Amino acid sequence: MKYKNVLIGFILLFSPAIVNAQSPTMASPFVHAKKVYVDQKSKIIYWPISIPFYIRLAVSEEEGASSYLLQNTSGSSSTNLSEHVVRGVKIEMSGPQFIRWYNCATKDTVLFKFFADGDAPNSTANMSGAAKYVAGDKVIYGRGLKCTISSEDSMVGVKDTYVSIDGREFEPYRTELYFDQEKDYNLRFYAVDLVGNASSPKELKFTIDLTPPVTKHKILGHVIENILSPQNTIRLNSFDELAGVKRTYYKFDSQNEYSVYLGSPIKLSKLSNGTHKLIYYSEDHVNNVEDTSSYRFYIDTIPPTVNILIDGDKYHSTKKVYVSAQSQVKLKATDNKIGVDRIEYAINxxxxxxxxxxxxxxxxxxxxEIVYRAIDKLGNISNPRRWILNMDVTAPQSSIKFIGVSYEQRSIVWITSKTKISLSSHDDKSGVKNIKYQIGFDQEKNYSGPFSLDKEGKYELKFWSVDNVNNSEAKQKLRIVVDNTPPSIIVNFSVASIDTTKSNDGSILEVFPCNTSIFLGATDASASSEGIWYSINGRSEKKYKTPLTFRKEGNYKLIIRSRDRVNNESIKIVSFLIKD
Incomplete structure (x- = not known):
């Protein structure tokens, strides 16, 4: 029993916050009078240790029988007399007590037993039905909290247990306590035993948290009207005022399982292009679960489409694209959803x-080399595209060719109406688009093939070419004379005829003396004569160089031919007789 008293003293000494923590504004526990308790069944007497006891002698065991108080015969002056029996007998410790009667004659001893009780009951509170969370010195419970208080006494037994909630008057404890309001609670309780020993009130301070967390989402990065890019992230911010947030969960679309949000922004890079829904909620440390929230958004993973256009001169060959110095490069982009923010390009x-x-x-x-790309308003960047543009700033070079006879002198070309005029052009880059020509003041024409000039006369021919990016050559000019008329042959005899005679065919022949000479000549009004050829009496043709002298008598047939420089040819036959 001494050990038990010491242990209780230890608890009282080192647990003031639990056992003896009362606010000045709190209701005080009841005052319980000490009284003796007799167990009716066992007839055991339980005596409050704080009450001294006295010894009386009764004449019978019946109630109301005459009794006589025994006096202390030891004398109050005795130094051996305990102070506990001066005014009644004071009991020092709880437990069984004995009063001994000693028969001096027979030496017999009779013991009278009772129990001294100075120990208060012990009460405990059992909290159940709700999640518990301790944050520092604060205890927080969730929904459904109930409290059962149990008291026990080591000796006489518990008479009653009392409770006080939030400083109100103590009430006898009869049934489970339920706490269903969100607030701070102060619960005090104690017990009293059958002899009036009352325990010091124990105090429990705790908070009921019935409110779930509140979770909000925040979009990180540029967003327009709930249209996001794969570069965006989503942060979840959760708040709980009392127990604090335990976990936050999220999932996308129709995923079966929620993921635990670990604090880092949620990446969207794995989501496909299109409409999505983020579903999320949080729970606190006492199992209050938030209703799910959702955020609908559109993921735009498709960058803009960008095209390059040439405004003006352009020619696309099988392998290259040619432009001129006047060509303008245009870039045009479209976006399927959010719109184009800008187009960028780099040159070389x-x-x-x-x-x-x-x-x-x-x-x-x-x-x-032009590299170009487009960026939409969310920052989606198209893959760079590359285009090589070849500059062509040099005009083609045209040339003329005559098919058939032609003759050129002093920048003048003589031809006939049978002569074909052929134009050609060459361009090292984009190539020749067309060749143009103009005769005199006629309308210019596109050259399509060799042509001729039918009428005799003088012409001014202009011709030039244009390449496929409209570089135009300077016009070339050429004077052309169409000559279809052959030379005129002139025959002069050195002497006059001396007679005439009739030939075998009946024609009249002039008669010239021996050693007569003939002088030949030719005139041409345009291209000029190229020469005179002659043949005498069917012999081989010879080119005329010097006068012809006829020394022998006989009939002569002289065939004379002349040709100008464009092969217009004339023939003249002269028949005559040489006679001495």
Whole structure:
């Protein structure tokens, strides 16, 4: 029993916050009078340790029988007399007590037993039915909390247990306590035994948390009207005022399982293009679960489509694209959802720059590499596209060719109406688009093939060519004379005829004396004569160089032929007789 008293003293000494913590504003426990308790069944007497006891002698065991108080015969002055029997007998410790009667004659001893009780009951509170969370010195319970208080006494037994909630008057404890309001609670309780020993009130301070957390989402990065890009992330921010957030969960669309949000922003890079829904909720440390919230959004993973256009001169060959110095480069982009923010381009591996308007390329390079891309309003960037543009700033070079006879002198070309005029052109880059020509003041024409000039006369021919990016050659001019008339042959005899005679065919022949000479000549009004040829009496033709002298008598047939420089030819036959 001494050990038990010491243990209780230890608890009282080191647990003031639980056992003896009372606020000045709290209702005080009841005052319980000490009284003796007799167990009616066992007839055991339980005596409050704080009450001294006295010994009386009764004449019978019946109630109301005469009794006589025994006096202390030891004398109050005795130094051996315990102070506990001066005014009644004071009991020092709880437990069984004995009063001994000693028969001096027979030496017999009789013991009278009772129990001294100075120990208060012990009460405990059992909290159940709800989740518990301790944050520092604060205890928090969730929904469904109930409390059962149990008291026990080591000796006489518990008479009653009392409870006080939030400082109100103590009431006898009869049934389970339920706490169903969200608030801070102060619960005090104690017990009293059958002899009036009352325990000091124990105090429990705790909070009931019935409110779930509140979770909000926040979009990180640029967003427009709930249209997001794969570069965006979503942060979940949860708040719980009392127990605090335990976990936050989320999932996308129709996923079966929720994921635990670990604090880092949620990445969207694995979501497909299209409409999605983020579903999320949180729970606190006492199992209050938030209703799910959702956020619908559209993931735009498709970057803009960008095209390059040439405004003006352009020619696309099988392998190359040619432009001229006047050509303007245009960039045009479209986006399927959010819209184009900007177009960027780089020329010849230089840094990207923002496209604002069509631009031209300088003529001092033969080709340009243009890399271009587009960015939508969410930052989706199209894959760079590359286009090589070849500069063509040089005009074609045309030439003329005559098919058939022609003769050129002093920048004048003589031809006949049978002569064909052929034009050709060459271009090293984009190639020849067409060749044009103009005769005199006639309307210019596109050259399609060799042509001729039917009428005799003088012409001015202009011709030039244009390449496929409209570089135009300077017009070339050529004077042309169409000559279809052969030379005129002139025959002069050195002497006059001396007679005439009739030939075998009946024609009249002039008669010239021996050693007569003939002088030949030819005139041409245009291309000029190229020469005179002659044949005498069917012999081989010879070119005329000097006068012809006829020394022998006989009939002569002289065939004379003359040709100008464009092969217009005339023939003249002269028949005559040489006679001495």
């Amino acid at each position: 591996s230089k840094d990207f720059q923002t496209y604002t308007k069509p631009f031209t390329l300088q003529a001092n390079r033969s080709n340009y």
